[in-house]
Amino acid sequence: xxxxxxxxxxxxxxxxxxxxxxxxxxxxxxxxxxxxxxxxxxxxxxxxxxxxxxxxxxxxxxxxxxxxxxxxxxxxxxxxxxxxxxxxxxxxxxxxxxxxxxxxxxxxxxxxxxxxxxxxxxxxxxxxxxxxxxxxxxxxxxxxxxxxxxxxxxxxxxxxxxxxxxxxxxxxxxxxxxxxxxxxxxxxxxxxxxxxxxxxxxxxxxxxxxxxxxxxxxxxxxxxxxxxxxxxxxxxxxxxxxxxxxxxxxxxxxxxxxxxxxxxxxxxxxxxxxxxxxxxxxxxxxxxxxxxxxxxxxxxxxxxxxxxxxxxxxxxxxxxxxxxxxxxxxxxxxxxxxxxxxxxxxxxxxxxxxxxxxxxxxxxxxxxxxxxxxxxxxxxxxxxxxxxxxxxxxxxxxxxxxxxxxxxxxxxxxxxxxxxxxxxxxxxxxxxxxxxxxxxxxxxxxxxxxxxxxxxxxxxxxxxxxxxxxxxxxxxxxxxxxxxxxxxxxxxxxxxxxxxxxxxxxxxxxxxxxxxxxxxxxxxxxxxxxxxxxxxxxxxxxxxxxxxxxxxxxxxxxxxxxxxxxxxxxxxxxxxxxxxxxxxxxxxxxxxxxxxxxxxxxxxxxxxxxxxxxxxxxxxxxxxxxxxxxxxxxxxxxxxxxxxxxxxxxxxxxxxxxxxxxxxxxxxxxxxx
Numbered sequence: 001x002x003x004x005x006x007x008x009x010x011x012x013x014x015x016x017x018x019x020x021x022x023x024x025x026x027x028x029x030x031x032x033x034x035x036x037x038x039x040x041x042x043x044x045x046x047x048x049x050x051x052x053x054x055x056x057x058x059x060x061x062x063x064x065x066x067x068x069x070x071x072x073x074x075x076x077x078x079x080x081x082x083x084x085x086x087x088x089x090x091x092x093x094x095x096x097x098x099x100x101x102x103x104x105x106x107x108x109x110x111x112x113x114x115x116x117x118x119x120x121x122x123x124x125x126x127x128x129x130x131x132x133x134x135x136x137x138x139x140x141x142x143x144x145x146x147x148x149x150x151x152x153x154x155x156x157x158x159x160x161x162x163x164x165x166x167x168x169x170x171x172x173x174x175x176x177x178x179x180x181x182x183x184x185x186x187x188x189x190x191x192x193x194x195x196x197x198x199x200x201x202x203x204x205x206x207x208x209x210x211x212x213x214x215x216x217x218x219x220x221x222x223x224x225x226x227x228x229x230x231x232x233x234x235x236x237x238x239x240x241x242x243x244x245x246x247x248x249x250x251x252x253x254x255x256x257x258x259x260x261x262x263x264x265x266x267x268x269x270x271x272x273x274x275x276x277x278x279x280x281x282x283x284x285x286x287x288x289x290x291x292x293x294x295x296x297x298x299x300x301x302x303x304x305x306x307x308x309x310x311x312x313x314x315x316x317x318x319x320x321x322x323x324x325x326x327x328x329x330x331x332x333x334x335x336x337x338x339x340x341x342x343x344x345x346x347x348x349x350x351x352x353x354x355x356x357x358x359x360x361x362x363x364x365x366x367x368x369x370x371x372x373x374x375x376x377x378x379x380x381x382x383x384x385x386x387x388x389x390x391x392x393x394x395x396x397x398x399x400x401x402x403x404x405x406x407x408x409x410x411x412x413x414x415x416x417x418x419x420x421x422x423x424x425x426x427x428x429x430x431x432x433x434x435x436x437x438x439x440x441x442x443x444x445x446x447x448x449x450x451x452x453x454x455x456x457x458x459x460x461x462x463x464x465x466x467x468x469x470x471x472x473x474x475x476x477x478x479x480x481x482x483x484x485x486x487x488x489x490x491x492x493x494x495x496x497x498x499x500x501x502x503x504x505x506x507x508x509x510x511x512x513x514x515x516x517x518x519x520x521x522x523x524x525x526x527x528x529x530x531x532x533x534x535x536x537x538x539x540x541x542x543x544x545x546x547x548x549x550x551x552x553x554x555x556x557x558x559x560x561x562x563x564x565x566x567x568x569x570x571x572x573x574x575x576x577x578x579x580x581x582x583x584x585x586x587x588x589x590x591x592x593x594x595x596x597x598x599x600x601x602x603x604x605x606x607x608x609x610x611x612x613x614x615x616x617x618x619x620x621x622x623x624x625x626x627x628x629x630x631x632x633x634x635x636x637x638x639x640x641x642x643x644x645x646x647x648x649x650x651x652x653x654x655x656x657x658x659x660x661x662x663x664x665x666x667x668x669x670x671x672x673x
Contacts, residue, residue, distance in 0.1 A: 020206050024199065031195045035188065042184045049177040052108055056170045059105045060163070066097040067121070067159060072128055076135075080148065083139060091132060098125050114169050117162035124159035365409035365495055369519040372404050372438050372446055379417045380436075383425055391431045394421075400439035405519040406446050408496045413516065416492050416500075417448065419485045420512045424452035427510075441515065443559060443633075449513040457504040465502065466490050520560065551669050554596035555580045556587035556613070557631070558605055562654075566600070566631075569658060573665070584613035591623045598668050600652075603632040603643070611646055618647060627668040631656070 065071055075091035078084070102118055110118075138148045327335065380394055387394055398404075406413075424434045432453040441447050457465065466486050493500045497517055504510035553576055557563050563580055570578040579594055581587035584605050591599060599617070603610030610630065617623045630648040632639075643651040650664035 063101045066094045117165040120158045120162035369405040383421045393433045395435045398438045406516040416489045420450040428452045428454045451511040453509040456506040551576045552596045555600040557602045584608035599628045
């Protein structure tokens with residue numbers, strides 16, 4: 001046995017456990033079957049015995065009633081005394097019942113003593129039947145009671161003794177059956193106990209075997225294996241190998257062997273990796289040197305090209321504006337072309353250098369809050385002359401974000417916007433139009449879209465839009481360009497953590513859009529149309545103070561930008577003070593403590609949301625009468641309907657329309673009971 005345990009493997013242990021489990025299952029099933037059969041037999045015996053005894057007890061109870069008081073003997077004596085026929089009929093009926101009971105009792109499993117007792121009772125009953133018959137004759141012959149009593153006297157002592165004997169027999173039978181059942185139960189308990197001990201011993205043997213195997217054949221060798229693996233140097237696995245654990249055909253021995261093979265492979269891989277890293281380092285150094293050389297070359301070329309270009313453009317301008325020797329029309333056209341071509345070449349040089357700086361990672365940006373409206377206005381001024389020459393109109397719409405600021409480099413973002421606007425002018429149709437739309441996307445980004453009414457971009461050219469020196473078929477056209485402006489624009493946007501994209505339809509035009517992160521202190525939308533600026537200002541200068549001096553408004557909002565916007569709106573409303581809370585829990589406390597005249601409540605709050613907060617305000621006696629206005633970005637029709645049903649007196653959606661908000665506040669201020 002010990003030898004078998006020492007050679008036991010995980011595979012063999014698994015087979016042994018499976019065999020043991022099968023054996024245990026078979027033994028359990030067989031034992032359970034035997035126990036179930038014994039229990040069934042015992043139950044049948046008990047039910048049959050109990051039924052027989054119960055029926056005998058019922059018969060005895062009825063027999064006592066048929067013979068004793070209220071039965072045959074009692075009715076017979078009443079008949080003697082009163083000579084009324086009803087007692088005679090009752091006596092006959094009791095006698096008939098007694099005969100039926102005798103037949104039913106004998107149909108049961110009875111002993112000889114019970115048969116003898118029944119016979120004694122039948123004999124007494126027969127004597128009473130004869131006495132009843134004689135009594136009828138004597139009464140008909142007018143015998144007196146004393147004479148009749150002497151001739152019909154019956155001794156009922158044997159019947160009473162027989163009834164007592166039957167009762168004792170039934171009691172003894174119950175005790176006997178109880179002993180039999182008790183003995184069967186004891187035997188069954190011994191069987192169960194023996195089975196439990198047998199199965200328990202098997203389990204103990206298996207558990208001890210498994211514990212021994214786990215301790216000495218698995219855990220201890222595994223500990224050695226883990227220790228050996230921990231000593232392996234990942235950077236030089238060839239310096240150490242795992243010793244053999246157990247036997248060669250043992251699973252742990254196989255693990256050790258496989259680990260050693262893995263270490264061999266790892267050593268080869270590390271060797272190859274070192275060589276590759278070395279080659280990569282050399283290649284990286286060469287690339288950096290080449291990139292440095294490229295930067296130096298471009299810088300040098302910029303200087304070398306700008307020097308003669310400066311002379312060309314300078315002398316050309318001298319010729320062009322020399323009043324002493326005015327140029328002819330042909331000469332003026334020639335100098336115009338020289339200046340035009342020189343400026344184009346200068347633009348090309350600047351953009352190539354810009355692209356080189358970006359790719360070399362040498363461009364730096366200064367991220368700071370930048371006003372979108374101001375940036376757009378500055379950019380339009382610079383392209384307005386070029387647009388007017390082609391009779392192109394420019395329409396600006398910043399209604400959704402008139403005061404918004406974004407986090408960007410002012411110069412670089414202006415460069416991006418100028419490039420998009422100049423392209424929209426150059427590639428537009430004569431007499432076309434350009435629209436610039438700025439809007440806030442959620443609460444994190446501002447989107448600026450520049451749309452032209454040019455010929456558009458074919459779908460098969462989409463993949464080439466942001467490729468350098470690719471002008472999408474305009475290389476031979478009269479439209480000047482370098483083909484790298486959009487490449488620079490895209491790289492600039494990525495540096496400033498923004499995005500750029502476009503949409504186009506041939507024959508209708510193209511829309512290029514950029515998306516820039518909002519500044520933390522940026523004001524969110526405050527008006528629906530720029531043409532409403534003055535009217536909004538008038539609305540915000542509401543004369544509410546005349547009637548509502550000292551009104552208090554509580555605003556529950558977790559976004560600092562939204563809170564700043566609300567503060568600026570409320571400042572324009574005389575006689576109204578704003579208090580705020582950054583979550584619903586604090587808002588409930590302030591509502592109860594400060595008793596505001598109106599509550600502005602955001603729905604999407606951290607922790608408790610606006611709906612739960614509204615419900616708590618309604619059930620609190622101190623706050624139930626305060627009007628509550630929802631101010632939320634949940635703006636679908638279903639959201640608005642839900643808000644109305646929840647009990648908000650008004651439902652204002654973001655971006656906030658300032659006139660709508662002020663109107664809601666004015667309508668609900670002073671409505672508290």
